[in-house]
Amino acid sequence: MNTKVLVKNRHTTGKTPDFSQYLSCFKITMPVWTFRQVPYLCAVIMDNRKVRVRFAPSPTGGLHLGGVRTVLYNYLFARHHGGDFILRIEDTDQSRFVPGAEDYIMQCLEWCGIEPDESPLKPGPYAPYRQSERKPLYRQYAEQLVRQGNAYIAFDTAEELEAMREQYKTEHHNAQYDSRTRGFMRNSLTLSPEEVNALLEKNTPYVIRIKMQPGETLVFTDMIRGAVSFDTGLVDDKVLLKADGMPTYHLAVVVDDYLMKITHAFRGEEWLPSAPVHLLLWKYLGWEAEMPLWAHLPLILKPDGNGKLSKRDGDRLGFPVFAMDWTDPRSNEQTTGFRERGFLPEAFTNMLAMLGWNSGLEQEIFSMEELVQHFSIDRVHKGGAKFDYEKAKWFNQQYIQKTDNARLAALLQPFLADKGTIDNGQLLTVIGLVKDRMHLLSEFWDQASYFFVRPETIDIAALQAKWNDKTYRFFVALAEKYAGLGEWTPAAIEAVFNELVAETGIKKGEVMLPLRIMLVGGKFGPGVFDIAAQIGSGETKERINGALARLQ
């Protein structure tokens, strides 16, 4: 296999570029199977195969941050290397299937600006792309493994499995279905061929399990973690084909990655412990030379405490965890998404890209094109990263500031749906005035409602703090002057204001804040004269008079 070394990694590179040397660091006394003897911890591209990666979610609910980031890294890697990005739906567990989830996942990708080259909706040469539709494919491989002696048929019922686990567990080990216990179970290893055939003829439900051979050490090179080793004696005989004829994840990923010619497989770190099963499957099926390079991505952790970020954490701490709104069709439970919270898709993906990966530059704001250009798998971190909602909002604010007003106006529409009709020209002007103080699109109305509707309440206490006969007379006069003002521009409005300040001898600071409160209701917003100009002379005068009436 021709390989090309891209970059080395710092903290993990060490002085052991030679793989065999690295292995000697382990106290290994058992036979060792090594997979892909690439130089320790180097990102490798097989230069005689087109890069093909896949995102393979199971449609069981909303797509959370970790999922979107996995898609992103897949996509960035594929584009960076001019390869293909495939979406494959892993719906082998019919009991967990949730209607609408698949559609939702595809919409999320679309929102994020990630378009698969092949997917259930865009079938390529390796269709179908739903594992449920590929069901007939898998059995032959499971049976091949049985014939080869790498797998066997097991008839044990759920109760029998439970009893076995109870009986054989010890203080130091959870009982597993493995080399120590399979001899006590009802399977094609313990039963005679006649007994097995008899059971099969009676349509007894059975599964096919991989036969793990104890006493070996498995080593493979993870693109992010370097050499990872496992003791085969500690891995259980995983079910490969379920009683309903569906493959488990373990069989399905291997078969599909092989058939779909996947070259690089990215998945969450939670899969690392089952990697030995997949490695062995690739080997037993005779496909070892075509096995993809693995990359087990670090987890995204909850902001407080420890542990994997979950939907519950978002609910508890008040931030979204799903990309878009998701309603569970069974419980009707609704979960807010980043989109509906007012995130721009490019801010969302930029933020996610930086959570577990770093370009090495000081730059933090990257367009998708720049991410594609800079992304490299060897700069993905090994440790999990805590999600920080404040930083996420900062990314969004950066994008709001640099997005043009017309696009913001379009993006704002869903948030303005219940606000009555708003003139688009007026909206564009107001966006220009308030965009600097928005972190989320959903904050627009809080920041700008007074441009469109008269504030229902005003901060009367703040107003009263500055209130006296002099200020009262000032505003009565101001309202009159404004009523007669011909040219209604910020400069003209301010000029009149300044003239009156000079005439009355009042301190400008005594009346600036009151004017603001009269117009917007509180101590916030852009320049008062810009606001007055925007809402119009009649409205300005009425708001002043309204406040005056309230104060008397």
Add this chain to the structure above:
RNA sequence: GCCGUGUUGGUCAAUCGGUUAAGACGCCUCCCUUUCACGGAGGAAUGACGGGUUCGACUCCCGUACAUGGUACCA
């Protein structure tokens, strides 16, 4: 319990064995702004612990602690 993986400020993080250990978010101070932001200038705050290897260790090795993932006919 066992196995795997990880550990630089509160958070995200840079560092190809030699640096005053970058930068960003958040926080604090000041400037700008007669509001709030934006912007600008500063500030506090970091190598889990213990051993090695080395002239020199955040970086390599070993151990400990802590965290996290797995331990299903779920993915």
